[in-house]
Amino acid sequence: MIYLRLFFEFFKTGLFAIGGGLATIPFLTEIGQKTGWYTMAELTNMIAVSESTPGPMGINMATYVGYTVGGPLGALVATIGEVTPCVIIILLISSMIYRYKDSFYVSNALSGIRACSLGLIAYAFLSVFTSSVIYLDRYRETGDIASAFDIRTIGIFLFILVISRFYKKSHPVIWIALSAVLGMVIFSI
């Protein structure tokens, strides 16, 4: 029964991959090698599509791999399998947090967590920024600092930064859609 196996494999992935979507990639590689359901080249394409379509990347990957193995039902089974452990664990943690959130230890632990989290968000931001607005990897490859700067991405970045300040109440959906359109237009000129 392939669906049962699919559920089980993704349940394991969801249970042991810690730290979000990217952390699931080694598990997906292992599943492919172990079962022969897909080749590494197919997986590479699935990861590329997952990065470039709407939806959290980790969910997209589970859906795509599941679809490749077992069609639409496979997609559903794999995705549900992957999120089930997470849902159970978070339900346990959140019922604990709500029960003890006013306790001295939990409230102080949470304020420490938040401060740390801010540093980690800044770290994640820096790595996204240096690969999508300025291209640090190009500079590392070529040694030419000018190659890291693309006036087009910097322009889109600054434009969205400024215009979204003027219309603070707007839904981020507008800016997300606008930056996709700007990218299609500016990089086609």
Next chain:
Amino acid sequence: MDNKASIKDLYSSFFRIGLFTFGGGLAMLPMLEKELVDKHGWCEEEEIMNYYAVGQCTPGIIAVNVATFVGFKHGGVTGAIASTLGIISPSLIIITLIATFLRNYATYPLVQKALKGLGAGVCAIIIPSIIKMAKSSITVWYLGLLSVMAFVIAEFTDIPIFTIVIFGILAGILIGLWRSKHDLS
């Protein structure tokens, strides 16, 4: 349980968040703020920070962690399941369509161009979200110091994120003990 939200609202809010997230957890921040804090008032700025940090050191996908936390808080176990289904639904629909009709999707030049624009634009709208979060979570200077330390450790060492978060928990408790000893509350 805090103020209850309808199952339908939870599902549709997380559906929208899923539909407009490109990439990983960070890209989701502006959508989370708009839908959860501004629009529905389901959580505070600093709660999103809690979820993000817990998501980094628990198994699974950060988006699902947030959906479960918020769904549970406002609608119990049913709410948690509705929110999680909401956030995975767009992926199921879109990926199924692409896998059926557009297998070479990722190689289309126009898609690549749109993604470059998205990368730059999303970076721009993340900045105000981060600033808002900093304002809400850094209430005293030593918490700011803790943030800077977490950033430096993550950027310049190979110490895993998990360890950094555990360090944050301990530091938070120690700061609390120190403050209560010196009666600084």
